[in-house]
Amino acid sequence: MNVQTPVFRHLRGTLCGALLLPALGLLDHTAWAQGFTLPQQLIDATQEFLERSVSQYLERTSIDARHEVSVNRLDPRLRLASCDRPLTTELESPAQPVGRVTVRVSCQGSSPWTVFVPGQVRLYRDVIVAARPLKRQERLSATDVTLAERDVGLLTQGYLTAFEQILGHKLTRSLMPDQPLTPAHVEVAExxxxxxxxxxxxxxxxxxVRMPGEALTDGAPGQQIRVRNQASGRVVKARVTGPGQVTVAM
Known part of the structure; x- marks a missing residue:
């Protein structure tokens, strides 16, 4: 005889409820995933876009560099309507995919939305750095500098990659060892x-016509300086063309 006491019915109800709760929770999570765009989807779309953009940038500029792309974590509570069209992505800032970047991720579907996802692109290149302490006005030689890999996205003042850009030039300020040289650090030597x-x-x-003269000021190639014509005694403006050589207009 199957006799179900009130206590037995209570235990059966409790047990069934315990078994059903995880299943109900799974259904709730599935419904949430189907009704919303997950933050991870935004991160994945941003990652793919930046990887593609960096590769195109390096190919377009013929830059030899390695890169790393990272995308910031998003608030897991972020809820955006599920998009019934592929997500669109474009670089919001800066103009090139280098350094700290912001990507605009948008849904152009029936429930449109836009969100801005931050990330970072690290672009590593060999740049010129000081090999030893260097003083202002020092003329640079091959032993004064070397190449070192740096994340150029952090070099906001610019950087140099070719020795011919600086050898024979002089420094406009002092530098510490391993400090990258920027265009503002060097100028053509007189x-x-x-x-x-x-x-x-x-x-x-x-x-x-060629005539002897005396320089009245210092000058680097391309600069105009004051020169005294020793034959006539006149002071004229002349353009420096090389060591001991200047030209004037007739």
């Missing part, structure tokens, strides 16, 4: 100094 004897050249068509 090849003519005040008091130097120079050759003044002037040319007009087939006519060429």
């Amino acid at each position: 090849v003519v100094r005040k008091g130097d004897q120079v050759v003044i050249s002037a040319q007009s068509g087939s006519i060429s």
Whole structure:
């Protein structure tokens, strides 16, 4: 005889409820996943977009570099409507996919939305750094500098990658060992100094004239300096073309 006492019915109800709760929870989670765009979907879309953008940037600029892409974690409580179309992604800032970046992720479907996802692109290149302590006005030689790998996204003041950009130039400020050189750190060194004897050249068509002169100011190639014509005593403006060489217009 099957007799179910009140106590037995209570225990059966409790046991069935305990078994059903996990299943109900699973159904709730599935319904949530179907009704919303998960934060991980935004992260994955951003990661794929940045990887593709960096590869295209390196190919377009012919830059030899390695890169790392990371996307910031998003609040797991973020709830965006499920998108019935593929997500669209575009770089919001900066102009190039280097350094700290922000990607605009959008849904253009029946329930449109837009969210901005932050990330970081680390671009590692060999850049010129000081090999030893260097003083201001020091003229650079091959023993003063070396190449070292740096994340150029952090070098906001710029950087240099070729030795011919700096050898023979002079420093505008002092540098510490391993400090990257920037374009602002170097300037063309003077090849003519005040008091130097120079050759003044002037040319007009087939006519060429050369005369001795004295530099009254220092000058680097391409700069204009004051020069005294030793034959006439006149002071003229001349453009430095090389060591001991200047030209004037006729």
